[in-house]
Amino acid sequence: MTTKQIIFTGGGTAGHVMVNLAIIPEFIKDGWTVDYIGSKNGIEKDLIEPLEGVTYHPISTGKLRRYFSKENFKDPFKVLKGTWQAHRIIGKKKPAVIFSKGGFVSVPVLVAARMRGVPAVIHESDYTPGLANKLAIPFAKKVLATFPETVQYLPEQKAEWIGAVVREELFTGKREKGYELTGFTNQKNVLLIMGGSVGSKKINEAVREGLDELLEQFQIIHICGKDNIDEQYNREGYVQYEYVQDELKDLLVITDLVCSRAGANSIFEFLALNKPMLLIPLSLQASRGDQIVNAKSFRKQGYAKVLEEENLTTESLVTTLSELKKDKYEMKDTMNNYRSSEAKQKVMDMIKGQVK
Structure with missing residues (x-):
């Protein structure tokens, strides 16, 4: 044959x-x-x-x-x-x-x-x-x-x-490996922030400017894109990666909340993994608007909160992430109805x- x-x-x-x-x-x-x-x-x-x-x-x-x-x-x-x-x-x-x-x-x-x-x-x-x-x-x-x-x-x-x-390997993460990679504990919510495969300058800046406030509420995994790591921000509870491939499954298993762009593949993976998310879609200035429509669809279904890039500031990011943390259990209940x-x-x- x-x-x-x-x-x-x-x-x-x-x-x-x-x-x-x-x-x-x-x-x-x-x-x-x-x-x-x-x-x-x-x-x-x-x-x-x-x-x-x-x-x-x-x-x-x-x-x-x-x-x-x-x-x-x-x-x-x-x-x-x-x-x-x-x-x-x-x-x-x-x-x-x-x-x-x-x-x-x-x-x-x-x-x-x-x-x-x-x-x-x-x-x-x-x-x-x-x-x-x-x-x-x-x-x-x-x-x-x-x-x-x-x-x-x-x-x-x-x-x-x-x-x-959805990649099946994402469901095989090891919690102990995730904590070992990051040095985090289970005592505080873990927030995963990612701005797409090339990173997002605007998201990175807003996160770092509000890092002190954010670290009061979260331990933060920041996937910031190629050549975007900034060592001056290194501190306890905050880890930076340019891009993550093999270890992503281990980081996701310890993740409680996600802040991300709204590319369809990524957001459906977060949905399948039951991760409440804040979506910051690419603006019309930088895209054809597909991420905006993706994000609106997920917000309508109760899977995500949305922060338009034009409204992204350190203050709006911290405030919306606080709201996401407050509503995470309700959002997870809604996500439980989805099967992929x-x-x-x-x-x-x-x-x-x-x-x-």
């Missing part, structure tokens, strides 16, 4: 890789040969290359900016080059199916997949489709949505609501269902 081949793609931010990280091990376990097409320098390269059993193929890619930049004139040529590179890789590997998590690197891959006659499945985490997925949807057979409301924005014959895919365990199997079934 010939080994089945699958190619994964997606990148640009950690959010465009997390679902892939959740399901790649399942395909390897089932005996599939797994390849990954990503960018040369994106975060997906750092996250995927260390995986055993996965071959990583870097390609050229454009940025798909919504604003004017001189780079916009170069991007079409980068995308064309990336499409040619992906076409060559697909021709050599002959996958039965391609799965895309989105991000700008996925566009040339989906175009090349159509040229090669290989069926492709897209996963859209956000409430509304991102620009890369909008461009790639015509070349896909199926588009899977995390939010049920997203289906209305997708082609009816391609859309399927499957829910959130079936989504991963649904995604795998959808992907395998496209294989001729």
Whole structure:
């Protein structure tokens, strides 16, 4: 029997890789040969290359900016080059199916997949489709949505609501390891603060300016982004990380409350882990507004409080986090009604269902 081949793609931010990280091990376990097409320098390269059993193929890619930049004139040529590179890789590997998590690197891959006659499945985490997925949807057979409301924005014959895919490893954290990593105790609430895979200057500044007040209420794990650690703030009850991968499960198991951006993958993981959250979505100045819509949906369902970035100050952050702490038990009761365990199997079934 010939080994089945699958190619994964997606990148640009950690959010465009997390679902892939959740399901790649399942395909390897089932005996599939797994390849990954990503960018040369994106975060997906750092996250995927260390995986055993996965071959990583870097390609050229454009940025798909919504604003004017001189780079916009170069991007079409980068995308064309990336499409040619992906076409060559697909021709050599002959996958039965391609799965895309989105991000700008996925566009040339989906175009090349159509040229090669290989069926492709897209996963859209956000409430509304991102620009890369909008461009790639015509070349896909199926588009899977995390939010049920997203289906209305997708082609009816391609859309399927499957829910959130959560990495199972996040449920395997060891409490004693979390306390060992941080030096924390169980005597005070642990607050996890993260501003996305590249960090957030504004969140970092507000946290550090209010650190004394916050430390009266919380022990703080601050994932502040690459090159954003500031040693002058080191003190008891406050630990800083640039980015966390393997240890995240151990840190989450001791976490009581989360303060985060509102990327869909992350917030659904916090929901599945029953972590009340304060969401500070990226503003319209810095994004297409997808995080704002994600955050509003979670607030409406009783899973989160929301602080708009325009209203973020040290004072508003401290006040809202105090309110979150006060309401955490009520919020956890609401979260208990959510179940995510079936989504991963649904995604795998959808992907395998496209294989001729």
